Amino acid sequence: MGFLRRGLPHDRNGPDSLTTCFAMFAPPRSRRSGMSSHMLRAMPEDTQGEGSPTPAGERAVGSNAGAGAFETTITLETLCARLGSDLNPVVGAVTAGVRVSAVHVSELPDPRPYLAGGELLLTTGLKLPRTRAGSREYVLRLREAAVAGIGLGLGPRFDSTPAPLAAACIELGVPLLVVPGPTPFLAITKAFGALQTEGSTQRLQSAVSAQQALIRAATSSEDPATAILEHLGRSIGGWAALLHADGAIRHVRPASAASLVEELRPELNAREVIGVSSAASHIIRDQYVAVFPLSQGTELVGQLAVGTTMRLRPQDRQMIPLAVSMLGVAALDADRSREADDARRGAIAALVDVGDIGAALRLASALGVEGCADEGRVILVKSTRPRRVWTSIRLVLPGAFPGLPSDAPPWILDLGPERPNIGDVGRTLREADPEAAVLFSRRARLNDLGAIRTQLAAAADALAPGQVVWEQPPTAMAAHVDRAVDRLLDDEGPDAAQMLGAYLRHHGHWGRVSSELSIHRNTLRYRLGRLREILDLDIDAPDEAALLWLTLRARGVVAASESRPLR
Template identity: 30%
Template sequence: MPLTLASLVHHSALKLTVRSGEGRLDIPVRWAHVSELADPVPYMEGGELLLTTAMTLDAENPEAMSRYVRRLQRAGVVGLGFAIGVNYDEIPEALVTAAQEADLPLLEVPRPTPFLAISKAVSAAMAADQYRAVTAGFEAQRELTKAALAEGPAALLARLASHVDGWAALYDASGAVVAAAPEWATRRAARLTADVERLRERPAPASAVVGSPDDRVELQSLGTGRRVRGALAVGTGAPLGTAERYAVHSAVALLTLTTERSRSLQAAEQRLGAAVLRLLLAGQPDHARAVSGDLYGGLLDAPFRLLIAGPLAEHGDVAGLTEAVESAASRAGEAVLAVPENGRLVILAADGGAAVGACTAYEPEVGNEIVIGLSAPTGPSAAAAAYKQAEQALSVARRRGRSLVEHDEMAAGSVLPLLADDAVRAFADGMLRALREHDATGRGDLVASLRAWLSRHGQWDAAAADLGVHRHTLRYRMRRVEEILGRSLDDPDVRMELWLALKATSTAEEES
C-alpha cells in the first residue's frame, strides 16, 4: 500500500497532530519537502507534504494565509506540516482557519520532531512500498510464466486480469480478438478493434491509452521486429501501480516470445505444406496424406478449394492476405495450407470454411491490390486439375479487373466474354484479314456469307435465303473462302476457329 498522511499521523515516533483536513488523510504522499519560501509552488510537482517553520510567512495575516493555502492546493500539495516551538509557539489561527476552509490537511509538528525524521519516515515507507511492488511483480512474473508454459495464452490472460484487478485481451496480427479474461471482456475488447488497427500502423514496440478514467485501457503491441504481430489490451479502473506494471510488462514479454515461437513453427509448417502441395500436384495423394499427418490430414479428408492469389501491381505483395487467412483459420480451429510461390500465394482451404471466407471478404490496402482465382470444390486426387482451374480463374480476374473470380462462375457463364482478350482479337483479325481485304475491293461479301453459312450449320438453302442470294452463289463464295484461306470448310476445327474469330470481331465492334 502507498504511504499516506494517515500513515505518518499514526507513526508513533513522529507524534504529529492533525489540525485540519481530517477527512483527507488517505491521500498518498509522494515526498516530503522542506521550504521556507513565501511561494514554494514553482518547485512543487504535486503529491508532496510541505514542511515549514513559517520563517518568511506572514502567518498571522488571514488574507496572506488564504492565498498561500490556495496556491499550495492548486500545485497539488497534499498536506502542510507546521513546526511549532521554532518561530511560533503554536500554529497561527489565520493559517489554521485558511487550511480548514480549504480542507487542506494541516499537521502540527512538535519541537522534538525534526523535519529530517519525517523525511526519513517518508523515504523508508516509499522504499518498503517499492520493495513490496517489485516482489509482487516478480511473483506475478513467475505465475504468468508458469501459466503460459503449462496452459497457453488464455491462462496467462486470466492470471494477468487477476493481478491488475481488471481484464485482459489478446489480439492477433489482423486485429481480431484471440482470447480474453474474464469471459465477459471479449465483447468489451471487440469494441477496440479500430484502436488496435491504429496501433498496428505504428512501428513496434508501440503503446496507447484509450477509454475514460474509470474505464482505462492500455494497449501494448507484440513483436520483436518493426511489424506488429499482435496486441495486448489491459483494462482497469485506475492507472496501473508499480506491481501491476511489472505484471503487464512480463505478459508482453511472454506473449511476444509466444508470438515469435509461433512464427518459427509457422515457417516449419509452411515448408511441410509446400511439400504436401507438391505431392498433390504431382498426382501422389497417398504420399501427400502420409506426409501431412495430423497437421493437414483433416484438410484432405473433406472437399477443399485451391486458391491462387497474386498482386495486381508489379511491386505488390500478398502478406496481408496470408495473415488474414491464417488468422481466420486459427479462430475457427480449421487447418489451412498457405504456400508462397514466386510472389504469389497458393492456398488450400476447406470448402465453405473460414479461410475461404476470409479470401472472399479480404480488402487490401490501397496501392497493394491483389487478384484471386478460386477453383471448384475438389479432393486430393484432382488437386492438379484444381490448380489449373485456379490459374485460369486468376487470369480471367486480371483481364476483367476483378479482385476474385471463381472457376464455377466461368463454367456456368458464357465463353464469349473470354473472347475480349487482346490476344484472341489479334488472332481473329489475322484469320479474317484476307477475307476483309477481298470484300473491300467490292468483289463480294465473303465475311457476311461465311457468318450466315456457319450460323446455319452449313445448310445452303437456309443460309442463302438469309443473304437473299441463290444457293449456287453462296456455294461459289464458300469455295472462294477456302481458296483465299487455303483451308477446307469440311474440317470442323476450321469451322470452329472461323466462328470464334467472327464472334470475337463482332464483340469488339459492339464494344467500340
C-alpha cells in the same frame, strides 16, 4: 477517471515504447521545479512505480477523493501514525487519503516556485502574516501549489496554533498539522524516508511475487501462452490477448473479450509500425488498451494486447515486460510450427495442382495432415499482401492449402468438406487487406483443380480491388471452347479428340504423344495442325489448354481418373 484521461497520449497511434503505453494506465506527472536542499523528494515515477503528485484541479486538497486511488503510497494519515505526538493534525484537518510526495522546509512567504505539488510544507511561521487576510493569502498560494498540507513548527515564533492560520486552512481545505517545539523537522523527513523505503521494499516484493506467479503459471501448463494470458488477465482485472504479427487473434483470455479484441484489428491495420519496438495505445468501448510487440531480434513474431477499465498497479506494469518476453518466445515457436505446417500443406497443394492426386493423398496421410476431401475448390488472391491474406484465411478455412509462393497470382486450395461461410471469409479478407480481390471456383474433383486454377488465372486480372467472386461461372472463352470441341467431334470424330487429349496430357511433348499413339512425329504434326484449324484455338496457351482438357473430360473423351499436370 481524470488521471486516465490525462495519462492517455494525444496521438493514439504514435507511442513507440513500453513506457509511453504504460503512461496510459498511470496517473499524470506534475510539473517539476527546482529542489531545495531541505527537500526530501519521492522517487521518480518510473523508479517508484507510482504516479507523481496530482496537480491542482485534479483533486480537492484535504478531501477523501483520492483515498484508495494509490497503492503503497505515503499519506498524511500514515505519516502522523508513524510520528505519533510529533506530528498532530489540528481540529478539522482531514488527513486520510491525502498523498504526500515529499517533505519540504521553507520560510518564504511565497514558496511556490520551489514546489512541485503534493509536498508537506514545514515552516516555523517566521514570515507568516498575523492578520486573517494575510494568512488567507498565504494558504491560498499554497493551495494553488497543490501542497498536501502545512506543518507548523511551534517554538521559534508561535507557542500555539495562530487562529487566523487555522481558520484559513479550514476554509480553503488545506490540512494544517502541528509539530511540537521539541521535535526537529529532521524527525519528520526521516520518518517520511523510512516509510518511503518500506514502500519501495513492499513494491519490490509484490513485483517479484507477481512475476514468480506468472512464471509458475507458464511452466506448469502444457499451453504456456494461454496460461500466461489467463494469469495476466486475472491480475490486471481485465483481459489479455495474444495476436499474430498482422493482428489476427491467436488466443484471448477470458474468451468473452474476443469481440472487443476484434474491434482492435482495424486500429492495428491502420497503424504504421516502425520497427519491432513500436507500441500503441487505444480506447475501445471505454476500455484502455495497450498493444506491445513480441519480437525475437529484428523479427516481429506477434503482439500482446491488454485492456482494463482501471489503471494498472505498479506490480502489474512491471509484470507486462516479462509477459512480453515469454510470449515472444512462445509466439516464435508457434510461428515456426505454423511455417512447417504451411510447408507440408504447400507440398500437398503442389501435387494436387500437377494432377498427382495419389501422391498428394499419400503424403497427407504420412504427414498427418487433415482436411483432404475428394473434392475442393481453387481460391485465387489478387493482393499486395498475399501472406497476410493467407494467414487470415487459414483461420476460417481449416481445409486450406497454400500454393507455391512463386506462382502468380497467389492461389489457395480449399479441400475442406463444406462450402465456407461467405460472411466469415469476406470479413476476414477485408480485415487482412481491404483492397484484396478474390476469386472462388466451384467445387470440383481433385483431378480437375490444376486445370481450373489455370483457367481462373486469366480471369483474375479483370477483378477490381476489393471484389470477391464466388462460384466462378463459365466464361465466354469456356463457351467458345465448348463449341470448338463440338466442331472437332463432328468433323474428325472421337479419334481426333483422343489425339488432342494425349497432346494436352503430355504438355505438347511430341515424342511422348507419338509413342503413346504409335504415330510418326511428322504425321502427328500434320494432324495436330489440322486440329488447330478446326478448333481455332491456341492449344499451347495455358488457359485455353485447361478449358479444352476440362471440356474433353466432361464429354468423356478422356477418363475421369486421368490427370493433366499443369504448371
